[in-house]
Amino acid sequence: MTETTSPALRTALAYYQAWTSHDLGKAMSYIADDIVCDAPAGRLVGADAYRGFMGQFVQILTGSQLIAAFGDDTTALIMYDTETAPVKSAPGAECVTVIDGKITYNRFIFDRAPFDAARKTAT
Amino acid sequence: MTETTSPALRTALAYYQAWTSHDLGKAMSYIADDIVCDAPAGRLVGADAYRGFMGQFVQILTGSQLIAAFGDDTTALIMYDTETAPVKSAPGAECVTVIDGKITYNRFIFDRAPFDAARKTAT
DSSP, X not given: OOOTTOHHHHHHHHHHHHHHTTOHHHHHTTEEEEEEEEETTEEEESHHHHHHHHHXXXXXXXXXXXXXXXXXXXXXXXXXXXXXXXXXXXXXXXXXXXXXXXXXXXXXXXXXHHHHHHHHHHO | OOOTTOHHHHHHHHHHHHHHTTOHHHHHTTEEEEEEEEETTEEEESHHHHHHHHHHHHHHEEEEEEEEEEEOSSEEEEEEEEXXXXXXXXXXXXXXXXXXXXXXXXXXXXXXXXXXXXXXXXX
């Protein structure tokens, strides 16, 4: 399932391993300064915005499991499940563009509904 | 990006082409009778439940665009954007298991939040 011959996938998996190990600093080393990320809540531009977004998520992350991962020269597509403090199963999918070992674009999909519901229950 | 050498991907793309063309009957020809689908709202079991779920979505579908698609012998992973009547951009990702040309398992991710918001606005 995991094609390690893809340079884009190698970067995407190294990035995934880093953030799922709560190593935000290492994760950010794979992120281009001018990254553009299309996330469910809208577009994030630049590494600072991206770090803010991922930092919040890593704080609530309690577990993760890779479901599938594929890639070619410049594109990697991965799907995983995460366990978070508010939501037991929060799967996500990322399609990233990788140039010179850095993720320059990320199309990121996850379901915000259970997080919205958990927030409502908490307040 | 699209590896047509993967039999699982061939099936996943034929299925995708069918439902995005509003041909639910053809789409269901790629679905195993005992399909299990883990969707955001929970697990669907069996082709009838799956048809009900997809049928509702196909009714509101107004456009689609494939973002990325990869696969190997038995697994395909695709990401796409859809345009629907209530939600302008509703991207999704599916990781499917294919056996003998039929999808037996689908892990399906999309963001329910904009659909929830559109329903609230409509009522």
